[in-house]
Amino acid sequence: MNISINELSMVYKGGKLALDDVSLDIGSGMFGLLGPNGAGKTTLIRILVTLMKASSGSVDFDGLDLLKNRREIRSMLGYLPQDFRFFSKLKTWEFLDYVASLAGLRSTKARNLAVDEMLEQVGLFDVRDRQANKLSGGMKRRLGIAQALIGHPKIIVVDEPTTGLDPEERIRFRNLIADMGHKDVTIILSTHIVGDISSTCHNMALLDDGRVVFRGAPADLIEMTRGHVWRIEAVEAELEDIKSKYSVISSFPSEKGWEVNIVGESVEGYPAEPIDPNLEDAYVYFMEHHTDRKN
Numbered sequence: 001m002n003i004s005i006n007e008l009s010m011v012y013k014g015g016k017l018a019l020d021d022v023s024l025d026i027g028s029g030m031f032g033l034l035g036p037n038g039a040g041k042t043t044l045i046r047i048l049v050t051l052m053k054a055s056s057g058s059v060d061f062d063g064l065d066l067l068k069n070r071r072e073i074r075s076m077l078g079y080l081p082q083d084f085r086f087f088s089k090l091k092t093w094e095f096l097d098y099v100a101s102l103a104g105l106r107s108t109k110a111r112n113l114a115v116d117e118m119l120e121q122v123g124l125f126d127v128r129d130r131q132a133n134k135l136s137g138g139m140k141r142r143l144g145i146a147q148a149l150i151g152h153p154k155i156i157v158v159d160e161p162t163t164g165l166d167p168e169e170r171i172r173f174r175n176l177i178a179d180m181g182h183k184d185v186t187i188i189l190s191t192h193i194v195g196d197i198s199s200t201c202h203n204m205a206l207l208d209d210g211r212v213v214f215r216g217a218p219a220d221l222i223e224m225t226r227g228h229v230w231r232i233e234a235v236e237a238e239l240e241d242i243k244s245k246y247s248v249i250s251s252f253p254s255e256k257g258w259e260v261n262i263v264g265e266s267v268e269g270y271p272a273e274p275i276d277p278n279l280e281d282a283y284v285y286f287m288e289h290h291t292d293r294k295n
Contacts, residue, residue: 001062001076001154001186002027003048008057010043010210018043019054020210026186030178032201032218033190034283040210041190042082045159048188049079061155075104078153082160084144088133092124095132096146103151114150122146122176138169145176156180156187162196174199198279206283208291218279225263225282228289230272232260242270247284263288 003026010019019040033041046052050070059066061073086095096115105111119125122142148156162170178200197204198218206214234242235257246262263285
C-alpha cells in the first residue's frame with residue numbers, strides 16, 4: 001500500500017491555515033507523524049480517514065482517489081481517534097462485535113472468532129463481559145486499538161494513542177503496534193510524544209505550523225543533531241542562568257552539583273562536552289534551529 005499526498009492544504013472558516021501545501025509519500029510499515037500540539041497532525045489524519053475534505057490538493061491510495069473513491073478507501077481503514085468513544089451500554093465484546101460487522105465480517109461464527117482473538121491480543125478477554133464504560137482508562141484505550149485492528153485493515157491510523165496512558169500501558173501499546181508493523185499494512189502513528197516514534201517507526205515526518213519541515217528516518221534527524229547536544233557540569237547557583245540561555249533537555253544531581261543536558265550550537269562560559277543525541281534531543285534542536293521558531 002502506498003499513500004501519496006500531494007500539495008494538500010486546509011483552511012478553516014475564519015482563514016486559519018491548518019495545513020500548508022503538505023506533500024508526503026507513505027509506504028507499508030510504520031510511519032510516524034510527529035509534531036507539537038496544533039501542528040496540523042489531527043487535521044491531516046481526519047482528511048486521510050475521510051472525515052474531512054481538504055481545501056485543495058489530492059490524496060491517492062494505490063490508485064484510488066480520496067475524493068472519488070471514499071467508500072473503497074473507508075473499507076481499507078482502521079482508525080483510532082484521539083477522542084475515541086463507544087456505546088456505553090454495550091459490553092466490551094458487544095461493541096467489538098458491532099465494529100467487526102461494520103468491517104465486513106458478516107458471519108456470526110467468523111465475528112465471534114475475530115472478537116475473541118482480538119480481545120486476547122489486547123489483553124481484554126477476561127473483561128469481555130464488562131460494560132465498556134466500566135473499563136479503566138488504559139483498558140478503554142486498548143478497546144480503541146482493538147476496534148481499529150479488527151477486520152485486518154490495510155491501513156491503520158492512530159491519533160495520539162498513548163496520551164494519558166501509564167508507562168506499562170504505553171509499552172503494551174508500542175509492542176502491539178510494532179507487531180502489526182511487520183505485516184503488509186501501512187500504519188500511520190500521529191503523536192507529539194517522541195518516544196512513540198523512536199521505539200516503533202523507521203520513517204517519519206515532522207510537522208510544524210501546518211508544514212512538513214522534515215521527512216526521513218529518525219536516525220537521519222538524530223544525525224543532523226550530532227555535535228549540538230551538550231552535557232554541562234554545573235553547581236546549583238548556575239542552573240537558572242543555564243536555563244535562561246539554553247534549551248535544557250534534562251538535569252540530574254552529580255557529585256559536583258548537577259549534570260545538565262542541553263541543545264545548542266555551542267556552549268560558552270561553562271565546562272561542557274558533546275554527547276550522543278537521541279530523538280528527543282533531535283526534535284528539540286530541529287524545532288528551535290531549523291524552523292521559523294528559531295527566531
